[in-house]
Amino acid sequence: xxxxxxxxxxxxxxxxxxxxxxxxxxxxxxxxxxxxxxxxxxxxxxxxxxxxxxxxxxxxxxxxxxxxxxxxxxxxxxxxxxxxxxxxxxxxxxxxxxxxxxxxxxxxxxxxxxxxxxxxxxxxxxxxxxxxxxxxxxxxxxxxxxxxxxxxxxxxxxxxxxxxxxxxxxxxxxxxxxxxxxxxxxxxxxxxxxxxxxxxxxxxxxxxxxxxxxxxxxxxxxxxxxxxxxxxxxxxxxxxxxxxxxxxxxxxxxxxxxxxxxxxxxxxxxxxx
Amino acid sequence: xxxxxxxxxxxxxxxxxxxxxxxxxxxxxxxxxxxxxxxxxxxxxxxxxxxxxxxxxxxxxxxxxxxxxxxxxxxxxxxxxxxxxxxxxxxxxxxxxxxxxxxxxxxxxxxxxxxxxxxxxxxxxxxxxxxxxxxxxxxxxxxxxxxxxxxxxxxxxxxxxxxxxxxxxxxxxxxxxxxxxxxxxxxxxxxxxxxxxxxxxxxxxxxxxxxxxxxxxxxxxxxxxxxxxxxxxxxxxxxxxxxxxxxxxxxxxxxxxxxx
Numbered sequence: 001x002x003x004x005x006x007x008x009x010x011x012x013x014x015x016x017x018x019x020x021x022x023x024x025x026x027x028x029x030x031x032x033x034x035x036x037x038x039x040x041x042x043x044x045x046x047x048x049x050x051x052x053x054x055x056x057x058x059x060x061x062x063x064x065x066x067x068x069x070x071x072x073x074x075x076x077x078x079x080x081x082x083x084x085x086x087x088x089x090x091x092x093x094x095x096x097x098x099x100x101x102x103x104x105x106x107x108x109x110x111x112x113x114x115x116x117x118x119x120x121x122x123x124x125x126x127x128x129x130x131x132x133x134x135x136x137x138x139x140x141x142x143x144x145x146x147x148x149x150x151x152x153x154x155x156x157x158x159x160x161x162x163x164x165x166x167x168x169x170x171x172x173x174x175x176x177x178x179x180x181x182x183x184x185x186x187x188x189x190x191x192x193x194x195x196x197x198x199x200x201x202x203x204x205x206x207x208x209x210x211x212x213x214x215x216x217x218x219x220x221x222x223x224x225x226x227x228x229x230x231x232x233x234x235x236x237x238x239x240x241x242x243x244x245x246x247x248x249x250x251x252x253x254x255x256x257x258x259x260x261x262x263x264x265x266x267x268x269x270x271x272x273x
Numbered sequence: 274x275x276x277x278x279x280x281x282x283x284x285x286x287x288x289x290x291x292x293x294x295x296x297x298x299x300x301x302x303x304x305x306x307x308x309x310x311x312x313x314x315x316x317x318x319x320x321x322x323x324x325x326x327x328x329x330x331x332x333x334x335x336x337x338x339x340x341x342x343x344x345x346x347x348x349x350x351x352x353x354x355x356x357x358x359x360x361x362x363x364x365x366x367x368x369x370x371x372x373x374x375x376x377x378x379x380x381x382x383x384x385x386x387x388x389x390x391x392x393x394x395x396x397x398x399x400x401x402x403x404x405x406x407x408x409x410x411x412x413x414x415x416x417x418x419x420x421x422x423x424x425x426x427x428x429x430x431x432x433x434x435x436x437x438x439x440x441x442x443x444x445x446x447x448x449x450x451x452x453x454x455x456x457x458x459x460x461x462x463x464x465x466x467x468x469x470x471x472x473x474x475x476x477x478x479x480x481x482x483x484x485x486x487x488x489x490x491x492x493x494x495x496x497x498x499x500x501x502x503x504x505x506x507x508x509x510x511x512x513x514x515x516x517x518x519x520x521x522x523x524x525x526x527x528x529x530x531x532x533x
Contacts, residue, residue, distance in 0.1 A: 065433050093435030104430025109448045117444050120436045128440045170430075177434060 016078075017043045017181060017213050018064055023073035025059055033059045035237045036073070041230075043078070046207060047215045048228035056237040057217045058101065061183045064215065065098045078180070094121040097174030097212075101185040103166055105158045105173075112154040114169050115141045118176030141176055148172045148202050164195040168202060175206055182207065184216040188223070200227050319494035320501070328480065328502040335479040336506065338401050338472075339465040345401075346408025347458055353409065354416035355442060360428070361420065371417075378410035382468050386477040397478030404465050404472075412461055419453040420446055452522045459514040466510060470503050 020039040026032045033056040041047045051057040062068040063075055066089060077096075097118070105114050119137045120128055127133070133141075145154055148168040153161070158169060167187055174182055184203065188196035204227060207214045218224040224231045225245055233241040243250055293299075356362060357370040380388075385403035393399050427445050436444070473481025480499055487496035 067429065067433060090435045093433060096433070098430065098433045100426060100430050102426040104426040104428075106427050106431075106445060106448050108451060109444070113444070113448075117431055117436070118434060120440045120444065121434060123440075125437055125439045128437075129443050131443070 016040045017045075018078070018215070019076045020063075020070075021074045021076075023063065023070045023075055025056075025063060025068065025070050029071070032071070033237055034063075034070075034234075037239050039232065039239065041213065041215060043213055044211060045213055045230055046204070046228045047213070048224035048231045049215065049217045049234060050219070050221050050224045050231055051217075051234035052219075055234045057234050058185050060234070061098070061185050061215065061217060064181075065096045065183055066093065091121075094118075094177045095180045097177050097179035097182045099167075099170045099174055099182070099184040099187055101187075103170040105166060105169055107157070107159040109158060110154065111145065111150060111156050111158060111161070111169050111172075112138075112141060114158055115145060115172045115176050118173040121177070141172070144172045144175050147206065148175070149198075163191060164199060167191070167199050171199075171202060171206065175210065179212065181213045181215060184214070186217055186219055189219045196223065203227075313493055316491075316493040317497040320497050321495045322498070324495055324498045325502070327483070328499045331480040331483055331499070332502045332506055334397060335469045335481075335503075336466060338397050338479055339404060339462065339469045342401050342404025342469070343408055343458065343462045343465050346405045347412050347461075349405070350409045350412035350416065351454075353413045354420060355446070357413060357417040358420040358446075360423070361438065361442070361446070374410055374413050377406055378414065380406070382407040383472065383475060386472045386475050390476055395476040400469060400472040400477035400479055403477060404469060407468070408461055408465065412457055415457050416450065416454060419450045419457075423449045456518060456522050459517060463507070463510050463514060467503075467507060 018039070018041040020037050023034060023037040023039075024032050025034040037060070049057045049060055059068065063070055064077065066077075106117075113131070116133055116137065119133065119141065122137070123133060142151075142154060145151060148171050150165065150168050150172065153165070158166065161169065170187070171184075182203070187203075188199050191199065200223070203214065203216075206212065216224075216228070221231070221233070225243070229245055231243045231245065232239055233243075241253075243253055353370060353374065357367050357374060359367055382403045385406045386400055389399035389402040393402065423446060427449060428441070431441060431445050469479045469481070470484070471479075471481040473479045473483065474485050476482070480503060484496050484499045484503075487493070487499070
């Protein structure tokens, strides 16, 4: 299965929580959505993946949470589950909090019910059928709702919430899972600038206090550089650039076939809106 | 493209004409028969009001039969629909369940009624059993189609947490399809009242027993009393179900305001 071309493959380092070696993926076996991706994400990192629509960045998240398997190459996630067909895989899925682009909330259920879904892997089938959660689970869920700024809205139905509030619910559901990794797919791209930054602050605070690794897909390079400490740029399924950021300084820069100016030019039109 | 559409419409119309000749459906017969409607209408207005009490009690029996049939039928149909949904089961589960449901739907309720009259004898119980069977076939099919049409995003997002299938059903499938189910239950209850009204035809209880007998003996005035009561009941139920629909379904699906 393992197949590398060109670049040398780094060995799994004890510091990285996700490592991809020569990963290619396709949906219909005709065209590759991702081509020969090398990626090493260290524990506790705030990693951003930026690219235009259709560049394959959402597929990258689906590969990390095991909803999809790579066609070629290998993905190692920290607790060593290279293959979603493993028996142990399902019992470890809750360690990855996945927030899809459309959030995947249950719109006719309340905020609290949606958030408690994150606790289901810890609840027996019988109790969950009657929607019975222990007091400590409910307290924990309410604490997290407060943390993401949704206090007093636990009993609201999700369809009544604003776009920003819905994103907070999705974040809270992921945090209730007690995850090690948070994957967020374009969580702020449809929001106005103010709300987008509020949501990014909520995520940044949660990441710091709960010691999470965050892997977020963005459309907007500016926003990614502002919040992430490492940014990978994907273009037509290939990783063309990886930037390390410290404060507002670029500390590390690796590029494939494109120059820095060429890549920044690709985004100038979009980030101005 | 347009020509192709015209050809299809032309073929359909030609089909209707040819088949009408085959089944002896002649519009001229209808024209000749029109005066008979006049006679019937005249007799139907001679309402025998002394029968209203009987009509009321037999209508109540009909509603009770339809209610039991709907509740029990839905209770059986719901788990079957979960087993028949292709997005929740593999084909070794859903294929046999779907075949069973298709077999149940083959019979209209009147045939089920005849069957159950043979099994449990004349009376309302045979009618209730017939309504249960019809409700199972109908609700299970509509509900598994509704489950298959559920938005894939919540299913994916919650599935990625690593929950069990029971949990997925309880927290995603049921809430996401609940408004659909309520709408279908309201419809089938309304429909069951109307079809229970004719099950009397084969001796399976309900108000239809009276209607059929009075019509058989050309007592249209007496039959009219019972038909009026059925009409009034159906209108009341329609009014109630519109209220329930507005309160629980339309608002929850679109968050929209109803203009009254």
